[in-house]
Amino acid sequence: MTLTENLSRYFGYDDFKEGQEKIIQAVLNGEDVLGIMPTGGGKSLCYQLPAMQMEGITLVISPLISLMKDQVDALTEMGISSTFLNSSLNDATYNQRLEGIQKNQYKLLYIAPERLNANSFLELSKQLNIAMVAVDEAHCISQWGHDFRPHYQEIPRFIESLPHRPVVAAYTATATVKVTQEIKELLKLRNPVESIIGFDRPNLFYQVVKTGDKFKYVTDSVKQNFQDKSGIIYCATRKTVEGLTEKLTTKGFSAAAYHGGMRPELRQKNQNDFIHDRVHIMVATNAFGMGINKPDVRFIIHYNMPQNMEAYYQEAGRGGRDGEVSHCTILYSPADIVKQKRLIQLNQTSPEREKLLFENLQYLVDYCHTNECLRKKILEYFGETPTFERCENCGNCLDESEMMDITIEAQKILSCIYRLKNRFGLNMIISVLRGSKNKKILDLKLDALSTYGIMTDHTSESLREIIMTLVAKDYIFVTADEYPVLKLTAAAGRVLKSDEKVFHKKHLVEMKAVKNKKQS
Numbered sequence: 468m469t470l471t472e473n474l475s476r477y478f479g480y481d482d483f484k485e486g487q488e489k490i491i492q493a494v495l496n497g498e499d500v501l502g503i504m505p506t507g508g509g510k511s512l513c514y515q516l517p518a519m520q521m522e523g524i525t526l527v528i529s530p531l532i533s534l535m536k537d538q539v540d541a542l543t544e545m546g547i548s549s550t551f552l553n554s555s556l557n558d559a560t561y562n563q564r565l566e567g568i569q570k571n572q573y574k575l576l577y578i579a580p581e582r583l584n585a586n587s588f589l590e591l592s593k594q595l596n597i598a599m600v601a602v603d604e605a606h607c608i609s610q611w612g613h614d615f616r617p618h619y620q621e622i623p624r625f626i627e628s629l630p631h632r633p634v635v636a637a638y639t640a641t642a643t644v645k646v647t648q649e650i651k652e653l654l655k656l657r658n659p660v661e662s663i664i665g666f667d668r669p670n671l672f673y674q675v676v677k678t679g680d681k682f683k684y685v686t687d688s689v690k691q692n693f694q695d696k697s698g699i700i701y702c703a704t705r706k707t708v709e710g711l712t713e714k715l716t717t718k719g720f721s722a723a724a725y726h727g728g729m730r731p732e733l734r735q736k737n738q739n740d741f742i743h744d745r746v747h748i749m750v751a752t753n754a755f756g757m758g759i760n761k762p763d764v765r766f767i768i769h770y771n772m773p774q775n776m777e778a779y780y781q782e783a784g785r786g787g788r789d790g791e792v793s794h795c796t797i798l799y800s801p802a803d804i805v806k807q808k809r810l811i812q813l814n815q816t817s818p819e820r821e822k823l824l825f826e827n828l829q830y831l832v833d834y835c836h837t838n839e840c841l842r843k844k845i846l847e848y849f850g851e852t853p854t855f856e857r858c859e860n861c862g863n864c865l866d867e868s869e870m871m872d873i874t875i876e877a878q879k880i881l882s883c884i885y886r887l888k889n890r891f892g893l894n895m896i897i898s899v900l901r902g903s904k905n906k907k908i909l910d911l912k913l914d915a916l917s918t919y920g921i922m923t924d925h926t927s928e929s930l931r932e933i934i935m936t937l938v939a940k941d942y943i944f945v946t947a948d949e950y951p952v953l954k955l956t957a958a959a960g961r962v963l964k965s966d967e968k969v970f971h972k973k974h975l976v977e978m979k980a981v982k983n984k985k986q987s
């Protein structure tokens with residue numbers, strides 16, 4: 468039977484999605500592959516279809532227990548024999564499945580990475596005819612990715628222990644150069660055929676909203692635009708998830724919570740309610756979503772800023788899988804940066820990795836402050852060179868707010884950083900510009916600087932906004948440290964010499980003080 472016949476017979480599709488055929492053909496030719504496709508791009512088919520045509524069994528290594536069951540159920544429905552091994556099974560079922568595998572009852576076996584090198588499985592695997600090892604979410608092997616799983620690094624040892632090396636196929640939605648390089652090296656892929664599918668998702672509308680009242684924004688937005696529509700609200704912490712869910716339900720919105728600290732049964736129930744439209748809004752931490760395939764999610768709101776662009780792209784990518792428009796909004800507040808930094812520090816990783824995490828966070832902060840096309844920023848992050856300057860379909864491209872010339876303000880700020888000898892952080896710079904009398908400033912005699920108190924007409928919020936915009940425009944560099952310091956870049960000279968003008972949105976420059984509004 469031909470590939471397309473199998474495609475329509477088992478999966479009911481007439482055509483391949485972009486990139487699928489190339490990968491499948493390569494696998495069938497016995498070549499290793501690296502498939503990089505955005506979330507929703509159709510990675511599963513790239514191993515499921517060849518698995519059916521190859522002699523022997525295909526192992527699918529996946530970090531997601533919930534996804535395994537869903538996929539096995541779906542495959543069984545299509546008449547494809549498959550099963551899974553992970554920690555959710557009791558001993559009897561586990562052993563029964565091992566027996567089934569030994570008797571060649573399955574074409575596909577989903578397996579959690581930590582199970583691979585367990586003795587019982589290692590023994591068994593040596594007797595099997597393993598046609599392919601498909602590594603799903605392959606970026607989990609990389610320390611540089613956002614989702615590092617140490618057990619992934621044991622996959623090559625497992626493959627090397629096999630009497631015959633199977634085809635190794637790696638799939639991920641993460642395309643940064645560093646991560647893809649590491650996937651190839653650590654998984655020891657042999658001249659892999661690579662297929663990188665464009666990361667642009669034209670039906671996603673990206674925007675960044677700066678509001679002093681996030682809750683009001685959410686309720687207004689849902690009432691006005693998303694009545695009875697499905698959406699996900701991502702929060703940085705479990706506490707925020709619970710607080711926000713309660714506030715929403717009290718106001719009569721249909722919302723449920725999802726985070727790693729909940730009882731598994733309740734979490735599962737909430738997830739099912741959301742998927743089957745019994746609940747419209749899922750309020751969740753980043754524990755929610757990988758592998759969840761709900762096509763009609765119409766909005767994704769990030770109530771707190773995500774940690775990095777990869778995480779953001781994946782989470783936002785859960786919207787509009789049906790190809791219809793979905794709105795992806797980050798509700799930005801400077802307090803979130805502090806919160807994310809704290810989360811990074813709590814991780815207690817190596818200083819090198821911590822530095823990288825701070826850098827990644829800074830890219831997202833820049834994203835929140837740029838006036839340029841947001842889609843372009845995202846695509847550039849993933850190594851693409853967009854053919855457009857403006858997509859005309861994101862919050863920034865469609866923003867009609869009045870722009871104002873802030874060259875003078877920029878010069879004052881840059882001079883202040885210069886006078887402070889590139890040695891201080893954001894808050895100190897703001898305090899000096901606003902002529903604060905705080906003890907540290909007086910002790911260090913910073914009140915004697917010529918730039919002391921030269922911007923008293925601006926609120927702290929406004930200064931913070933302008934400074935972060937200058938960072939996004941690369942006039943200022945922020946060090947990736949626990950206490951970041953702001954330094955001038957070479958480009959700052961052009962502004963200081965009035966060779967270059969700077970513009971920013973008028974309403975943000977004129978931002979009023981946020982009065983006692985508690986933000987979570």
Ligand code: ADP
Nearest residue numbers: 480482483484505506507508509510511512760
């Ligand atoms: P990913 O793992 O890349 O996020 P999935 O494998 O879950 O994506 O596929 C996303 C959606 O696309 C699924 O609903 C799947 O059934 C659908 N799909 C996959 N391949 C095709 C195809 N060739 N034609 C139509 N739909 C497809």
